[in-house]
Amino acid sequence: MNAVEIESAISDLAQQPFDPAEFPYAFLEAFGNKATTIKRLRSGTSNKSDFSGSWGGVLQTNNIHIAVADSGAVTQTLAALKASPATVRAKAKFVLATDGEMLEAEELESGETVACKYEEFPDHFGFFLPLAGISTVKQVRESSFDIRATSRLNRLYVELLKDNPGWGTEEQRHEMNHFMARLIFCFFAEDTDIFAGSGLFTDTVSEMSARDSANTHDVISEIFRAMNTRQEEHAAANIPRWVGKFPYVNGGLFSGSVDVPRFSKIARSYLLHIGSLDWTQINPDIFGSMIQAVADDEERGALGMHYTSVPNILKVLNPLFLDELREKLEEAGDNSRKLLNLRNRMAKIRVFDPACGSGNFLVIAYKHMREIEAEINQRRGEPNRPTDIPLTNFRGIELRDFSAEVARLALIIAEYQCDLHYRGKKLALAEFLPLSSDNWITCGNALRLDWLSICPPTGTGVKLQADDLFELPLDQAQIDFENEGGETYICGNPPYKGNARKTDEQKADLKFLLDGKFEKWGLLDYVCGWFIKAFEFAKTTPTKFAFVATNSIAQGQHVSNFWKPLFDKGLRFFFAVRSFKWSNLAAHDAGVTVVIIGSDLARGIASLFDGDSKLQTHNINGYLLPQQNYWVSAVAKPISGIQPMIKGNYYGLSEHLLMDPNKMLELKARGVPESHIKRFYGSTEVINAKARYCLWFEEDPENEILELADLRARMKAGVDKRKKSKDAVSNGMVKRPHQFREMNTGKQNTIAVPVVSSENRDFLPVDLLGKDAVMSNKCFALFDAPLWNFSLVASRLHWVWIGTVCVRMRTDFSYSNTLGWNTFPVPTLTEKNKADLSRCAENILLAREAHFPATIADLYDPEKMPENLREAHEQNDEVLERIYIGRRFKNDTERLEKLFELYTKMSAEAPSKVSINKKARRKA
Template sequence: MGLSWNDIRANAARFARDWKGHGYEKGDAQSFYNEFFEVFGASRRRVASFEQPVKGLPDNKRGFIDLFWKGVLLVEQKSMGHDLEKAHQQALDYFPGLKDADLPRFVLACDFQRFELYDLDENRSIKFPLADLPKHVRAFSFIIGDKPAAFKDQDPANIKASELMGQLHDALLQSGFVGHDLERLLVRLLFCMFADSTGIFQTKWLFRDYVRDHTDEDGSDLGGKLQHLFEVLNTDKSRRQTNLDPDLAQFEYINGDLFAERLAVASFDKNMRDKLLKAANFTWEKVSPAIFGALFQSVMDKKKRRAIGAHYTTEQNILKVLGPMFLDDLNAELAKIMADKSSRRTAMLRAFQDKLASIKCFDPACGCGNFLVIAYRELRRLETEVIKELSDQRELDVAILSKVNVDQFYGIELEEFPARIAEVAMWMTDHIMNVLLSDDLGQYFARIPLRARPTIRQGDALETDWSSVLPPEECTYIIGNPPFVGSKQGEDEQRAQIHRLAAMKGRKGTLDFVAGWFLKAGAYVQTSRATIGFVTTNSITQGEQVAQLWPILFQRYKLEIFFAHRTFAWGSEARGKANVHCVILGLCRAQQAPSTRRLFDYPDIKGDPIEVSVKSISPYLFDAGGLSDPHTVVARLSRSPADRPPMMIGSKPIDGGFYIFTPEERAAFEEIEPESVDLFVPFIGSHEFINGESRWLLRVDRLSPTDLAALPHVRHIISQVRDFRLGLIKGKNKRKIKEGSADGAKLAEYPTRFHVTIRPTEPFLVVPETSSERREYIPIGWAEPPTIPSSLVRIVPHATPLLFGIITSRMHNAWLKIIGGRMKSDPRYSIDIVYNPFPMPVLDDTKTAQIAELAEKVLEERAKWMPASSLAHLYDPLGMPPDLKAAHRKLDAAVDKSYRKEPFASDRNRAEHLMGIYERERAALLELAAKPSRKRKAAVVEVEV
């Protein structure tokens, strides 16, 4: 073959550009096909003729074939816009007048702008527009004597391909090929398959065919053959042995250190070889950059994935960061330049290209580099538009024109395998963009051997000095999705890192691991104009974490939120994908903050956002323009103000579940020990209260020694509780004891008692700790003694209908859902953040009576359906009784009006109003919080309320 396929693709791009919009059958056909054959480095005159006469048409007419290559190709050419189906049939009508030896295998119907090629031997066809000719040149491989290629593309690379690589990883791992060598091998194989598919290797499918044709079917020699191939890929062609196998000699010199290290030789079997060949048969050029993260995630151990918080963001979500961070502005800037018709336009385009080439992106938790590759791809797309505009259809050197390169991108990654994947992904993206630019300009260019490389540092981002990777004054954008690990899930070392970075006095706090990246980024940009854009769990914008993290970012590091996406459902394209609800936060230094900020809201967390412009953005991600201080956060308040009765958490058994029984377990126990019948009392948590289900608590704390001696099975339960608590003390789940604020040894000394017992003596208000996000209202209600509440509910003794009416209203729910924390996306009720700091309305006697009366009406409407219907049924969004909903609406309206006369447009609007009240009351609340409180020191606590 005189030309490589990359040369042919470039020729095809020029041909498509030259003939765009042109084509008249009689006047242009000969020029068109002379130039078409030249695309492949072939001479039309040597093989085919125009206007070949033919007899035997229908009605015995004589005709002329537009272009005829005996035994190979027949072309029926039409002017632009003509019916190609009719043209195809006209071509077939010539066949009876041809000798059998001259019958062509291929028929082409064309109108200059559309191609329809038919392979009559294989009964296949392919149809495409002129602009797509570079993508389909291999369909015409017969022109240069190659074996005809299948018209149907190979299967596109997708999740299935990454799963296949995951299976290959698992098979190698089980065989004992592990660690560094395994990870490097998989990265090299991925690169080879991509190079095979995209033209980095000049002969397409060179790698696949090498594996298929040069290794034994049982896979026994595959490891050694791959090792030899890697050595060839790492050797300049001028330094290779002269007697090298010709098939190996065709491979390009890659460089870039990708193949420099000598790995141990892997032992393959037939199954592994088959998996590799199947993966190699995918069209990897069609891969989205997001697939590389999916590949990595698919081969990682599930427990390891959870431990390091490895979550991979979809391309759509990455663009939610990059768009408002810089791409939207760059696109707008380019559009403005394109619209400029003055003499300054060329200089402006060149200055814009230089600006693109000066951008440096840094992802300090880069994983497989998804953020970096997509950011690079988008910058190259913008640069390509500039180059096309500057080229003015001239023959230009792409190598000189393209200034944006992979060495503008930096990352830190803890694990070696994804760090190497990130490097390879950047090179792959570079080649994809080079090919697209070549197609646009009609000149092939590839950056092989690799010279520029991204900087991907392997290490712990929270321990690494970021300025040693990229000096902050050189950085333009900090991007990424740091690990999603909650404070309760993190390892001790991770919690220590966060505490050290936060440098908070006193209590360690409950910051999630992801907060470490915000703290490091805040410190890093102090000598930089870089902006920050992170995808993160919504936990750092809710609950008690807000008051711990954001004052540091606002006050210590002088940052502002200049764009944000409120909570949305995060998506991943990988096996074992995570279930996470995220927000996106864009931060900059205060002096860089724009006068208006962009806030994206999600009416449907799985849908598209609605964008609004606001003056400032609160860390709770609402419009803070109405606040005197937009940085206002709700501080924990451990005691209730005088305008409401105290709320408390329920009982904490810390018993290993041995004192808690289902109805069936209780019945079985009473059958064994009938004397225990009076020891069981109802025990409710959020689930039981909302769903109307029963659990029972075995109360043994008031048994006399004599009574206990007569109950051997109860004694056995007590011994199990003691053993469980001793097990905690010895090292299993020590944290559970610590979280209960109890001394483990002392708690084990009192096995008949709970850590904390709350024993109501009169009806009490019950507030579930968590409730489904689907519900419009939190199902709040009353319970009565002898019911014991668990720590999964909050209770208010001595509550009134007025209090019930206020905290069951939409106003209070808005505060809970926006200010309070969440379990995934479900609201989580907190005494210190939600109840105690909640701004109560100022009521006169009339309003007090009105709200109390409407609250009673809500309870009356509930009572019509209970107990046959549970609170879960009554507050199901689809099944809520109309009269109950109407009662709530009237109560909501009354509570709303107790705050202001004007109606509220949304829950976010309600929360913004409440935050304004809280801001005015905050000083008094902080003074209340500063008063000393009694600390429990006893191993067990009993409270009658």
């Protein structure tokens, strides 16, 4: 369950009559516990509670201890649960007590508590989200309202589409989304005194629309019409007297069509419930990123997971420009002139997000700049001064029209909230309405639009035909804008999309931008398009830009294929944040692993962030390391003269050749010779010792063998499947169903290297396999290689090299022979060196053998690695590193410096070992 679904379930529970016997189970069910789990708790099988009150207790191990208290005894019951030995033994994270009138709970580790009336506990549901495996941050707990509001708006949206299917079509989708934006504004305005009288919108709909909802749409339509008509024009426009209290809003929000979808009784009820929420609590930082999913069919299934934490966004904005503004504020002290200069400078700063979504980057930038400005005004003795920071300085491009509308609305709400906070309600209200009709959020494809026309350099007019702020989506901005001497900061979180996941339209976007400028541009991540556009923008006007991107953009061929041409043209990284999880509201810490790269065309000191550490350096290279620039390209042969490494056999369309241990025993029992059955290894089979087998025929199998067991039927099934594949036909696989596409295997042994493995291990999970091992394409293989090769692959040096130059799957290593092994710089080895390394490899294998049947996964768990195995690896690293520099390296940074130094020298001395890219060009 996601957060919105949990909120809905909790709200339903709170509205039902309180049942003391059922409450603990209903509460746990609302947080996603399965029926079987609840059944085991009911039966007492898994209930570890020792509470002896009237209703007993329910204790779920590693989760929560719940008890229903006698009337008025909630506090005492909570104390008893907290003191319970069972709570400690079961490692409960929460304790909760309620008597149906009050509810109290505590998170035991942090000591945070909740105490409220029973019917109000859904307001605090964010406090309990860890019970569903959802990692939360402080902002979410403090803003449960945004999730509740999103949940209710989603219910209303879905209900309206049931009765108004036409409003869900492509033709009317924009109109429906526009209607939702109007509702959000009305709910916010009636709770913040923007409308005269609290609850004006909701109360008017309730009083003036029939209970059977027959005229609800007409009532709302008249309200919208009133807000698009000046008060003095009401009579001429035949505006009913009962909507006379609604103000003139303008800004395009209520202009144009005032058609409203028809409401069922259920939809009307949903609308009134939404209006009953306290919309003063809305947090535009995160509300927009949640509400955008309401209007998107594909995203609605993940509703509530579209949360981007403010701390993560500040990892972009702070080093991009906010930290520098705060430093200038600190330097200014109480110097009135310096403070004025800083304020004037801030008034001209533009923040431009060309993938703005619902505007959360822009909103957070705006709020933090207003905070700095408010401090300036306070120090200058001008606390109530109107802001000099216009919303129109916060530009955005967004592909989806509803998200663009929500972005504008979120900024408007943020402006009002800042005025309210820094200037007081009277001044905030006096200047809020009517809204401006300027448009500063552009709806369109950011990779096709001219950014300079949307966010022009200096003194450039960009006004097109007049159009209202919230009217039909635009493909250009519409503001005559003068920004002499101003600064532009480009930021955002664009769509990443690796090569395999790009749509045809996205591939066309990259072709439009990159074709002819970059080799193998089709292999680049989609996010590269934003870096290119920002780079071109920065060449025209002084600009700094920073984007979130998946960590693959600073790994593998992206470094040499993408960053090198840009670095050659003057780009540099002035800050970077190394790999971390871009968290959201998904369960079990879901979230993509990202980096943040800040770039400009100037020189100077750069800042590299890694976890909680910050390093000042003269250069950040394409691998996000504080070193000079190195460019490692994939090559066809090893630059060190070591044995070539081959990828295993592709086994797609070959499932008929594979079998589990039971099937293997059956085939042997029915006479299939052992010489035709081999162990089959991919990454999982090597790391976890999973037993898997395959049929192996180097020549056409004889009829006598095909008659055994079901082999003939298996081969026929293979032919039938392969005939449907162009690849199988072109590779001749249809004519040889008894074989894999490739038939590579070792004659004596195989050193197997899994393609994907966890970075949490201190060493790569390499293994030495016998002659009966067949490698799948999930492994790389050194066939019949000298044992000292095992020592190289198992070394810390190689671990560091692979972790730097190869692509990763999230944070896991994704091994590459052409990028990792072939480029690995190994000094010339003497026969003694090879003998010493072979002995080290033997010691590693013997240390493993001493712990049989432990798997590689078991042995290389960093917390449980056997001491003798760790010592064998330490000795291996000692021997190898002395070959490189005569001693052990001090750390991984020193290892990389030496490896890159050697790589640069060896690759320059081996011109005959042509890069794969160049070979491909020659063949073409």
